[in-house]
Amino acid sequence: MEARSGVFSGIKIAGFGWAIVGPLTMKYFADYGATVIRVETSKRPCTLRISAPYKDDKPGLDRSGYFNHFSANMLSLALNMEHPQALEVARRLVAESDVVMDNFTPGVMEGWGLGYEELKKVKPDIIMLRQSGFGPWGPYAQQPAFGMILAAMAGLPNFIGWPDGGPLPVGVSAYTDCISPRFAAAALIAALDYRNKTGKGQLLDLSQFETTLYFIMPAILEYISSGREPARVGNSHPHAAPYGVYPCKGDDRWCTIAVFSDEQWASLCQVMGRTEYIDDLRFSTLLSRKQNEDEINELISGWTINFAPEEVMDKMQSAGVPAGVVKNAADIYDDPQLRQHNLFWPLNHPDMGLFTHLGQGFELSKTPAQAHMPSPRLGEHTEYVCTEILGMTDKEFVELVGAGIFE
Amino acid sequence: MGNIWKEFVLNGCRALDLTDENGFLCGKILADLGVDLIKVERPGGDPSRRRGPFWADVPHPEKSLYWFAYNSNKRGITLNIEADDGQRILKELVKTADFIIESSPPGFMDSLGLGYSTLNSIKKGIILTSITPFGQVGPYKDYQTSDIVTMGMSGILYQTGDPNRPPVNISIPQACLHAGADAAVGTMIAYYHREMTGEGQQVDISMQQSAAWFLANAVPLWELSGVILKRAGAFRWSVNSTQRQVWQCQDGYVFFFMVGGRAGAKTFHELVSWMDGEGMANEYLRSIDWENLDMFKVSQDVVDQISRPIEKFFFSHTKKEIARGAAERSISICPLSSMADLLNDAQLESRNFWVEIEHPELNTRITYPREFVKSSEKVCATRFRAPLIGEHNEEIYGEIGLSKKDLAALKQAGII
Numbered sequence A: 001m002e003a004r005s006g007v008f009s010g011i012k013i014a015g016f017g018w019a020i021v022g023p024l025t026m027k028y029f030a031d032y033g034a035t036v037i038r039v040e041t042s043k044r045p046c047t048l049r050i051s052a053p054y055k056d057d058k059p060g061l062d063r064s065g066y067f068n069h070f071s072a073n074m075l076s077l078a079l080n081m082e083h084p085q086a087l088e089v090a091r092r093l094v095a096e097s098d099v100v101m102d103n104f105t106p107g108v109m110e111g112w113g114l115g116y117e118e119l120k121k122v123k124p125d126i127i128m129l130r131q132s133g134f135g136p137w138g139p140y141a142q143q144p145a146f147g148m149i150l151a152a153m154a155g156l157p158n159f160i161g162w163p164d165g166g167p168l169p170v171g172v173s174a175y176t177d178c179i180s181p182r183f184a185a186a187a188l189i190a191a192l193d194y195r196n197k198t199g200k201g202q203l204l205d206l207s208q209f210e211t212t213l214y215f216i217m218p219a220i221l222e223y224i225s226s227g228r229e230p231a232r233v234g235n236s237h238p239h240a241a242p243y244g245v246y247p248c249k250g251d252d253r254w255c256t257i258a259v260f261s262d263e264q265w266a267s268l269c270q271v272m273g274r275t276e277y278i279d280d281l282r283f284s285t286l287l288s289r290k291q292n293e294d295e296i297n298e299l300i301s302g303w304t305i306n307f308a309p310e311e312v313m314d315k316m317q318s319a320g321v322p323a324g325v326v327k328n329a330a331d332i333y334d335d336p337q338l339r340q341h342n343l344f345w346p347l348n349h350p351d352m353g354l355f356t357h358l359g360q361g362f363e364l365s366k367t368p369a370q371a372h373m374p375s376p377r378l379g380e381h382t383e384y385v386c387t388e389i390l391g392m393t394d395k396e397f398v399e400l401v402g403a404g405i406f407e
Numbered sequence B: 001m002g003n004i005w006k007e008f009v010l011n012g013c014r015a016l017d018l019t020d021e022n023g024f025l026c027g028k029i030l031a032d033l034g035v036d037l038i039k040v041e042r043p044g045g046d047p048s049r050r051r052g053p054f055w056a057d058v059p060h061p062e063k064s065l066y067w068f069a070y071n072s073n074k075r076g077i078t079l080n081i082e083a084d085d086g087q088r089i090l091k092e093l094v095k096t097a098d099f100i101i102e103s104s105p106p107g108f109m110d111s112l113g114l115g116y117s118t119l120n121s122i123k124k125g126i127i128l129t130s131i132t133p134f135g136q137v138g139p140y141k142d143y144q145t146s147d148i149v150t151m152g153m154s155g156i157l158y159q160t161g162d163p164n165r166p167p168v169n170i171s172i173p174q175a176c177l178h179a180g181a182d183a184a185v186g187t188m189i190a191y192y193h194r195e196m197t198g199e200g201q202q203v204d205i206s207m208q209q210s211a212a213w214f215l216a217n218a219v220p221l222w223e224l225s226g227v228i229l230k231r232a233g234a235f236r237w238s239v240n241s242t243q244r245q246v247w248q249c250q251d252g253y254v255f256f257f258m259v260g261g262r263a264g265a266k267t268f269h270e271l272v273s274w275m276d277g278e279g280m281a282n283e284y285l286r287s288i289d290w291e292n293l294d295m296f297k298v299s300q301d302v303v304d305q306i307s308r309p310i311e312k313f314f315f316s317h318t319k320k321e322i323a324r325g326a327a328e329r330s331i332s333i334c335p336l337s338s339m340a341d342l343l344n345d346a347q348l349e350s351r352n353f354w355v356e357i358e359h360p361e362l363n364t365r366i367t368y369p370r371e372f373v374k375s376s377e378k379v380c381a382t383r384f385r386a387p388l389i390g391e392h393n394e395e396i397y398g399e400i401g402l403s404k405k406d407l408a409a410l411k412q413a414g415i416i
Helices: A021-030 A065-072 A086-096 A117-121 A147-153 A180-198 A208-213 A217-226 A262-272 A286-291 A293-302 A309-318 A329-334 A336-340 A380-388 A396-405 B003-005 B022-031 B065-072 B084-094 B116-120 B145-152 B175-197 B207-212 B219-227 B261-277 B285-289 B299-316 B320-330 B341-344 B346-350 B393-400 B404-412
Strands: A011-017 A035-040 A075-078 A099-102 A127-134 A202-207 A242-246 A254-258 A323-325 A344-349 A354-357 A362-366 B012-019 B036-041 B073-080 B099-102 B127-132 B202-206 B236-239 B242-244 B246-249 B252-255 B354-359 B363-369
Touching: A011 A021, A011 A086, A021 A035, A021 A065, A021 A127, A021 A180, A021 B084, A035 A086, A035 A329, A035 A380, A065 A354, A065 B219, A075 A202, A086 A117, A086 A380, A086 B145, A127 A180, A147 B252, A180 A202, A180 A208, A180 B022, A180 B127, A180 B175, A202 A208, A208 B346, A217 B065, A217 B116, A217 B341, A217 B363, A242 A293, A242 B145, A242 B236, A254 A309, A254 B145, A254 B252, A262 A293, A309 A323, A323 B393, A329 A336, A329 B219, A336 B207, A354 B219, A362 B175, A380 A396, A396 B404, B003 B320, B012 B084, B022 B036, B022 B073, B022 B099, B022 B175, B022 B346, B036 B084, B073 B252, B084 B116, B099 B175, B116 B127, B127 B175, B145 B175, B145 B207, B175 B202, B175 B207, B202 B207, B242 B299, B252 B320, B261 B320, B299 B393, B393 B404
Parallel strands: A011 A035, A011 A099, A035 A075, A099 A127, A127 A202, B012 B036, B012 B099, B036 B073, B099 B127, B127 B202
Antiparallel strands: A242 A254, A254 A323, A344 A354, A362 B202, B236 B242, B246 B252, B354 B363
8 A cells, every 4th residue: 555645744633533523623633644543443444435326336345335435545444342352463553553533432442441531541642532412421411412412412403493493404414523523633733743742642521512603603602692592584684684585486496595784685686687676765775675585585486487597696696796506416516616616536446436425625835635435345455554553464364363353 | 911821822923903804813822822902003993893683772883792803812903004004013023023914805905015025025024813704815705795605605505505495694694703713723823833944825715614623424426426405494414314403392303313322322312311301201101222222224105113202202291301301311312502501601600601701982891702621731711891993003113113292193104
């Protein structure tokens, strides 16, 4: 296997996490050159490996589109931690690693003898990053962390829905799973830098519940200040009208339009060919538009329904009015802007064929993220990790294979 | 700031934060990690200070709660970077900085003569992080936007809402937060590279792309199965059935979704025995082999039969009872938290999550999150409130040799 170049070249991460939060955090490092080793077992596989969709609808640990979408550039070491000889291999892995990543329910790592205190004995300057749902202690610590539940716990559905309906979940299931990894990755890089300069490792403890609260903080402050709880307001905005989602030509096609100023209102009227509304007292100022918002929304819907959302976007944007397509997954897949910024990496995977792996959300001008290799098959790199990274002899490796620990 | 920075991980780094509301969270994360974060506002204050809600509902640039939420741990100066003197001063400050974070339209910094190559010639190794709605290049780069537009373009909006109504946006802006948090990571990656090689670079953050980065399995589902994930409202969609996720309880709502197989079996077992203990389970629930329940194959009829007694059970309890019962059994069921619930939450209390920060001008203390990460080595806490307009002008401009007299002149000229 060729050596990786990149920002984190030489950094090794032992990844004991699973599902989304741990792997998505490690992705930042894997895509920028780190050697990320996912410790997995077929005895209890990562939940994404057993999640649909599968290639050709045939389930299989290496055939999940969900798992393979998110796991480019990572190595997979099959290691059954329930096997009595597995701990020794895990300790050797820790000894070679800079970072140990864990997003299991608190207690799992300790149960295996891989708590932070134990890790330090093996590697004094180890950095351990833990990201459970609620943190390692407290009354909810042992609750499993599903993103949809965490989002509700953090109050997000209060902000989703219509005045005449109940609260709704974020449509993207596991929405909170992408929040914690960003805070975690930033903190972990700071910790690596700190270790490089001081020689000291550390334990970093993040809770997915806690990081999600940063995404609603203004509303918590509003409650502190005024005692007001959030109300469900559909798509309306306190300082803009029209502002919302409008129906377009086609099956379940929609566009957004957001008008903040009288100038934008005038431009919108011109695009619609309804210049008589520009100075109409019902609509000419923000306050009058807010007052007659329902009427405006009806007028606009009656116009947008004649066009594809792309047409509405083009016409409005040409006139300087904020507007866009409400993109579904197929639109995202083909989005020219996201493609140009390399969000997606088509990579050849032995089971998936040419398959779209997720890239990064941003770009660095001099050290771009690298689409180095496709997502790993379970245990694909077991021999490589054991012999090349842990320095086992072939004989030793074969014996351990015989003992059945690499499952 | 002397010794205080020694307490923090990124001791000795400085960032100039020129962002508007689209970029606040980036600087907030860096500041919490210990970067000396200087918020650079235009004279009179950043326009985002006009954004509500406001303290005590009084619209005032020093009372924007949005500003408070994401600018604590930052010091603040005012500077008109469109004026020649302002640019000269900014360049002096750049000499002291490691990071510049900005969120102006693509090309704007270049048009002021403050593009990356100029900045890098002033301070070798500088990192310029730019946060814009669609990134620095590409067909949408100059598009006008707002949160609902960006969220629509990211794929999150389409999947959210009731099936028989238009997609509905999360009413508290999110795209700027995905981008801001992503920007903190991108900036840190660039920083790590600089510490290794001395080389700085540009970090290009697109709000659309940061939000689109995580769409769960929507993109592979389209690619592999040709299926477009649709809105399912209070339900969760799978191939043969939809399952309720939002349930009513006595005084609010409970979130619970059916997870099949081994992953969900524990919750089902515990829930059924909890219901049983109160005489609310039935023979049907007791007879199900939860370990082998496959949510992708299960029929609507089975889902409905499972749901009915659960619905009754939740409806007969309060949020508090359900939260306590779920915590005792370590199962994945939770009430929808109100803002009041969050401020009184037992878990957050045991984690010492909230901290009160002084706001002397308002004659009060306000509750903030203490820290997003607990480190065994260093503290990453919220230490002081967001800056007032130009609060640290004297302190920071003094460092680059501007006298009080200079500052008075600059103020008269509308530069600071």
